[in-house]
Amino acid sequence: MLSFxxxxxxxxxxxxLTSVLLVLSTFLFAIVTRYSMRYMMGDPGQRRFMFWLCLTxxxxxxxxxxxxxxxxxxxxxxxxxxLHQLLQFYGDRPSALLAARKKFLVSRLGDxxxxxxxxxxxxxxxxxxxxxxxxxxxKLRLAGHENLPAAIxxxxxxxxxxxxxxxxxxxFHTWLPDTMETPTPVxxxxxxxxxxxxxxxxxxxxxxISLSNTAMLILCLVGGFTAIFASSVMLTxxxxxxxxxxxxxxxxGFMMLECGLGAFHLALVHLVAHSLYKxxxxxxxxxxxxxxxxxxQRPQSLAVVVSSIFAGIAxxxxxxxxxxxxxxxxxALNLIFSIALAQMLWTLxxxxxxxxxxxxxxxxxxxxxxxxxxLDMVAQLVVKPTSSAANWTGVFIACILLLAxxxxxxxxxxxxxSLGLKLYVHARNGFYLxxxxxxxxxxxxxxxxxxxxx
Numbered sequence: 001m002l003s004f005x006x007x008x009x010x011x012x013x014x015x016x017l018t019s020v021l022l023v024l025s026t027f028l029f030a031i032v033t034r035y036s037m038r039y040m041m042g043d044p045g046q047r048r049f050m051f052w053l054c055l056t057x058x059x060x061x062x063x064x065x066x067x068x069x070x071x072x073x074x075x076x077x078x079x080x081x082x083l084h085q086l087l088q089f090y091g092d093r094p095s096a097l098l099a100a101r102k103k104f105l106v107s108r109l110g111d112x113x114x115x116x117x118x119x120x121x122x123x124x125x126x127x128x129x130x131x132x133x134x135x136x137x138x139k140l141r142l143a144g145h146e147n148l149p150a151a152i153x154x155x156x157x158x159x160x161x162x163x164x165x166x167x168x169x170x171x172f173h174t175w176l177p178d179t180m181e182t183p184t185p186v187x188x189x190x191x192x193x194x195x196x197x198x199x200x201x202x203x204x205x206x207x208x209i210s211l212s213n214t215a216m217l218i219l220c221l222v223g224g225f226t227a228i229f230a231s232s233v234m235l236t237x238x239x240x241x242x243x244x245x246x247x248x249x250x251x252x253g254f255m256m257l258e259c260g261l262g263a264f265h266l267a268l269v270h271l272v273a274h275s276l277y278k279x280x281x282x283x284x285x286x287x288x289x290x291x292x293x294x295x296x297q298r299p300q301s302l303a304v305v306v307s308s309i310f311a312g313i314a315x316x317x318x319x320x321x322x323x324x325x326x327x328x329x330x331x332a333l334n335l336i337f338s339i340a341l342a343q344m345l346w347t348l349x350x351x352x353x354x355x356x357x358x359x360x361x362x363x364x365x366x367x368x369x370x371x372x373x374x375l376d377m378v379a380q381l382v383v384k385p386t387s388s389a390a391n392w393t394g395v396f397i398a399c400i401l402l403l404a405x406x407x408x409x410x411x412x413x414x415x416x417x418s419l420g421l422k423l424y425v426h427a428r429n430g431f432y433l434x435x436x437x438x439x440x441x442x443x444x445x446x447x448x449x450x451x452x453x454x
Contacts, residue, residue: 013067013130016382017268021064021200024272028193028279029057035283036185049089049183056082060193063200069121069128072201073114076166079194080107086186087179094447096181102441103175110165113158120158124151130204137208148211156212159205160219167198167252170226174430174437177237177245184282187241191248192279199255199271203383206264210386216260217393223256224397228404229431235408236428244281251278254336261329261394262386265379300409305346309402311362312342319369332394337372339398339405341365346409 040046063075087100125136168176227250234246251274258267316338348361414420
């Protein structure tokens with residue numbers, strides 16, 4: 001594997017984005033491998049497990065270092081095929097096989113989309129090399145949208161479609177929460193690393209994808225809806241691992257929303273932060289139960305919620321930097337960050353028993369704001385944001401997220417109503433999309449345990 005990586009390092013596409021992703025993936029792989037050696041000790045399938053784990057990680061490195069589309073797509077498919085072996089590591093468990101097959105079928109749709117991209121890209125640009133593609137995309141941007149080749153929109157939409165499938169976006173998300181029969185190290189690697197492949201594709205080819213307003217709008221709408229949907233379902237899950245899985249789906253939705261708003265640099269910050277957090281969460285999922293919020297907690301006071309929202313907005317816009325992108329989209333991103341600050345503040349204010357702790361909470365929120373916008377400035381040195389066509393889609397989604405956050409703060413009170421209870425039951429079942437996906441998968445690929453090997 002080391003010789004393979006050395007060869008890729010020589011011929012690979014090395015830039016600032018590659019450097020960040022390579023350091024991240026190497027760190028995650030080292031942590032997961034070390035954990036796996038103890039976790040799988042004594043298991044009869046340990047050698048087989050370590051082989052597929054290392055092969056999957058090698059394909060991840062190849063994807064990060066890929067200098068052109070053919071190598072990128074080969075690594076993309078290799079990740080999926082090797083991960084499939086890890087997902088069905090326990091071949092005598094029907095639920096594990098069903099989840100692996102759902103993932104396999106969804107991934108093949110993404111592969112078809114990328115193969116179509118391969119053909120259209122060469123017909124349009126005459127090259128597959130990333131450096132040449134991005135240079136050509138910049139020339140097209142300077143020439144104006146009215147001079148774009150007809151195939152550009154199709155290429156961008158196919159790239160976005162493949163990325164959405166890979167990152168478990170609605171309605172193709174149902175496989176991810178069901179992949180819990182695999183060993184814990186696989187869950188950590190998948191949720192902290194492999195699930196980011198869709199985001200890496202979009203960020204890597206952001207100068208090209210941002211040429212299509214349709215592709216950017218799809219990213220914004222699908223990502224925003226997925227974030228709202230998955231975060232709502234997450235609160236109703238009894239299993240800590242399913243809760244973390246729906247959290248991953250929601251975070252990937254936020255990442256796609258950021259890309260749709262042109263904030264590719266913030267999507268990179270999100271990718272790194274989420275990877276580190278989710279790897280720790282899965283590898284210490286037992287202790288995560290103790291810190292998990294429950295619906296039995298008392299609802300927050302509406303006065304505290306409203307005051308926290310105003311405080312969050314004030315702190316955000318006090319420290320906000322001018323982003324090199326559409327002002328309307330910058331407003332949407334600032335509002336979304338304000339919501340996150342407000343949630344932190346109303347949780348803190350709801351538990352404060354001494355008045356002097358309030359300024360400390362505000363100082364902590366201010367420090368978070370400064371850190372956030374400092375990371376924003378650093379990330380712009382790695383990935384450039386874009387200024388896409390002005391629209392109010394992002395602001396609308398931010399307002400919906402605000403309403404959802406306020407509703408979540410009042411969940412214990414809402415559950416006392418008949419409508420609230422009905423919605424809770426439906427959300428607990430993922431609004432039955434998983435059931436439909438299971439039936440479709442079982443029809444297309446029936447499970448026969450007698451023929452399955454371990």
